[in-house]
Amino acid sequence: MGRAFEVRKVAMGKTAAVKSKLYAKYGKEIYMAAKSGTPDPELNQTLKRIIEKAKKDQVTADVIKRAIDKAKGGSEESYSEARYEGFGPGNSMIIVECLTDNVNRTIAEVRNAFTKTNGKLGVSGSVLHQFNHQAVFTVPELTEDEVLETLVLNDVDVTDIEAEEDGVTILGDAKDYNQIRTAFTDENPELEFITDEIMWLPIMDTELTSEEDQSTFQRLLDMLNELDDVQDVYHNVKQD
Template identity: 60%
Template sequence: MGRAFEVRKASMAKTAAARSKVYAKYGREIYMAAKAGVPDPEMNQVLKRVIERAKKDQVSADVIHRAIEKAKGGSDDNYIAVRYEGFGPGTSQLVVECLTDNVNRTVSEVRTCFNKTGGKLGSVLHMFESKSVFTFKGTEDEVLMILLDAGVDVSNYEIDEEYITLYAEPTSYSEVRNALKNAMPDLEFEEDGVKWLPLAATELTDEKESEQFQRLLDMLDELDDVQDVYHNVK
């Protein structure tokens, strides 16, 4: 078949694995949101927002439908949210959010990722802050006027060319989102969620540390239980 075929085959396999990971991630989130409330996105705003994010990440309608039907069917599958913190290579710090049905398995797998890349689990959450983050196309004057009219407060905002990013307290997530969507019904978010942001960023100037850090991210990304990873590296 030749080298070119093998390269294409490996690339296709990697793409398929990444797509499978995304499907599994959203499948769990949709299932838990549907099970925790009404399995109808028009009556369950949490479920509706998860589905919106899933569609933006090109999750198929079949995956979404099967997750909702699974919740409707009364499946006894139960996932719990767990968070792990750790020190990565160099001065890197990470927060790893997971959704799992087996905590012992998950902590063992996450710890292995850290250990194999020169890191370790440990307390770093005090070096992060939880914020509602919204990134979308818009103008400063328009967005600030919408928030002012709605009586909604944001802690900070950034402008990068045609995009604006708003930061608000986690408790204000729904309030800010609803104000934006009510004023701009067709608004599509590039980012939309409650995230852990580092209080101070760091740079990994050592090549080996930089490579190990990337390897750590790749290893964590391969774990089915890992939903999101936040870190302080620029």
């Protein structure tokens, strides 16, 4: 399988959580997007994008509405972004992105997950330099030539394009997310991307060869994903 398959698998893995965690994750993101701008998704593009992603991940309309109503109601609840970088078994490197209302609690819980799996937290930048912050799209029902034509006509630069059976995957710089997305949605407003994400992708993958390391790594991922404050977890381990 090619790089396109790998990045789509990362996107799918990020949302492979129980419904309650998924609802909480999107509830926070929708609330913060609505609170930081207007609560109308037609006037708030960030909010609109998060709602579209939530619907794709089968988050119910009621969960979305409650988060927006909470922001409209002037709730004083607030979350800040926190990113932690760490090292797991073998040569594994991990980025943990959080939304939290208590940074001290969050870092203690994240550190505990690493400690219990014989890993360790690193300082800021110790892992990040081994990843690229990428906008990732998989466009269905278009050929590679058609995707290239759309990008060229809209003067959009990307870092990689790869065709697979179910669509063409595009990698671009995270800062170009809106430009890449708009190039396709202006042409087809009803377009539904298979993948539509901003994520951290490793520059180089690593493999965990021992069963013990594989088991420990999976335990670390499970512990991190169970934490309420954790939104996304990215890593450099190649998995089947």
